[in-house]
Each structure stands twice: as structure tokens, then as C-alpha cells.
Amino acid sequence: MREGYGGTGPGVITPDGCAVELYSRLPVGDEPDVIAAAVPAGAHILELGSGVGRVTRPLLERGFAVTAVDESPQMLERVSGARTICSPIEALDLGETFDVVLLASFLVHAGDTEVRRRLLRTCARHMVDGGCVLIQREGEDFHARVPRERVDPSGCTIRIVSSEPVGDGAHSVCAEYEFPDATWTQTFLSRPLSKEQFEEALEEAGLRVDRYLTEDRMWVRAVRGS
Numbered sequence: 001m002r003e004g005y006g007g008t009g010p011g012v013i014t015p016d017g018c019a020v021e022l023y024s025r026l027p028v029g030d031e032p033d034v035i036a037a038a039v040p041a042g043a044h045i046l047e048l049g050s051g052v053g054r055v056t057r058p059l060l061e062r063g064f065a066v067t068a069v070d071e072s073p074q075m076l077e078r079v080s081g082a083r084t085i086c087s088p089i090e091a092l093d094l095g096e097t098f099d100v101v102l103l104a105s106f107l108v109h110a111g112d113t114e115v116r117r118r119l120l121r122t123c124a125r126h127m128v129d130g131g132c133v134l135i136q137r138e139g140e141d142f143h144a145r146v147p148r149e150r151v152d153p154s155g156c157t158i159r160i161v162s163s164e165p166v167g168d169g170a171h172s173v174c175a176e177y178e179f180p181d182a183t184w185t186q187t188f189l190s191r192p193l194s195k196e197q198f199e200e201a202l203e204e205a206g207l208r209v210d211r212y213l214t215e216d217r218m219w220v221r222a223v224r225g226s
């Protein structure tokens with residue numbers, strides 16, 4: 001388990017505290033629509049932190065080629081139709097480039113600044129000239145509006161129970177996922193990033209914002225910095 005990360009509930013828990021069974025149950029939201037609107041048809045997408053393929057599957061159905069990367073072999077076992085690579089994202093160096101690199105699921109908010117740097121360098125290293133990186137950020141009130149809960153279309157109640165500062169700008173976040181027959185929890189470290197801090201982090205990795213894709217600025221299209 002990564003330090004500061006953990007999870008409880010049935011089945012395998014990944015090093016960042018995610019439950020394989022939970023992600024197999026959660027339906028996809030608007031992620032494929034946002035992605036498809038921002039990239040060329042038929043693009044080859046390098047999806048970092050794919051999990052069981054919740055987003056991979058609809059991307060394949062839309063005609064994209066996807067290479068799915070995750071550090072959890074048990075997550076990747078459930079991905080079908082895509083090439084899979086089991087690796088920590090920070091260490092990934094495929095010697096290949098892709099039209100699109102996808103870093104979703106708020107991974108850019110890694111608790112450890114050095115891990116974040118390495119994640120973003122992985123994105124830059126694998127992007128073809130003229131390509132783009134799509135990043136999903138936390139909403140601006142992610143850490144302020146706690147506790148909060150919503151019911152997912154699958155019937156899962158998703159609660160952000162707490163977000164507590166743990167020093168040096170990182171927060172420890174507790175999330176709970178409750179189905180009628182099973183409950184999972186995840187604790188993870190998250191480093192809030194203002195728009196300015198996020199853009200600085202991109203610049204450090206040789207990237208810059210091309211445009212924010214959604215009004216809430218949670219989805220970003222980044223390109224090679226000038």
C-alpha cells in the first residue's frame with residue numbers, strides 16, 4: 001500500500017486504496033463524451049490509471065485505440081479489448097508516443113509532490129508532437145464542501161466523509177461507497193491545486209493549458225509548452 005492510502009471492503013484493494021470490485025460496479029459518467037469532444041476521431045489514447053476499464057470500454061466502443069496502464073494487475077485483468085500494461089505511472093517509459101495521454105481520476109492531485117512531477121513527466125514523455133494530454137482535476141470546492149454525498153445511477157451512495165490537512169499542503173480524504181449489499185471505504189492523500197498552481201505544475205513538465213474543456217475547469221486539454 002502507498003503511504004497515506006488505504007481501503008476496506010470486499011475483494012482486492014489496490015496500492016492507492018481503490019477496490020477492484022467497486023470499480024467493476026460503478027457506471028461510467030460523462031468522461032467519454034468530454035474526451036471524445038477534445039481529440040481527433042480514432043486517436044490512440046494512452047490511459048494512465050485505467051482501473052478495470054470503466055472509461056476504456058466506452059472509448060473503444062467509440063473507435064479509439066486504447067493502451068491501458070495501471071499498477072494493479074487485478075484491475076487490468078478486467079480490461080478487455082485494449083492493450084494493457086502493468087506499471088506505476090511514474091516509472092512508465094514505453095519508448096512510444098500517443099496522440100492523446102489521459103490522466104483522469106484526479107491523479108494529478110497526488111499527495112507527494114515528487115510523484116505528481118513524475119506523473120506529469122510521464123504524460124509529456126508519451127505525447128506525440130502535436131498531440132495532447134487530457135487531465136481531470138478536482139472541483140474547486142472538493143476539500144471545502146465536506147461532508148457531502150450523492151447517489152450514483154448504480155444506486156451507490158458516494159460520500160466524501162472528511163478532508164483533513166496533514167501538513168505540507170496535503171489532505172487526507174476519506175470516501176465511502178455504500179451499496180445495499182456492500183460498503184467500501186478509501187483513504188487517500190490529495191494535494192489541492194489552485195488554477196495557478198496547476199498551471200505551474202504543467203509548466204514544470206514542459207506542458208501548458210491549451211483550453212479548459214468544462215465550465216468547472218475540471219477537465220483540461222494540455223499541449224507541449226512553447
Ligand SMILES: C[S@@+](CC[C@H](N)C(=O)[O-])C[C@H]1O[C@@H](n2cnc3c(N)ncnc32)[C@H](O)[C@@H]1O
Pocket residue numbers: 014015016018023048049050051052053054055069070071072075087088089090104105107
Ligand atoms: C480511482 S481508480 C479510477 C480508475 C479509472 N480511471 C476509472 O475512472 O474508473 C484509480 C486507478 O489508478 C490506479 N493508480 C493510482 N495511482 C497509480 C500510479 N501511480 N500508477 C499506476 N496506477 C495507479 C489504481 O490502481 C486504480 O486502478
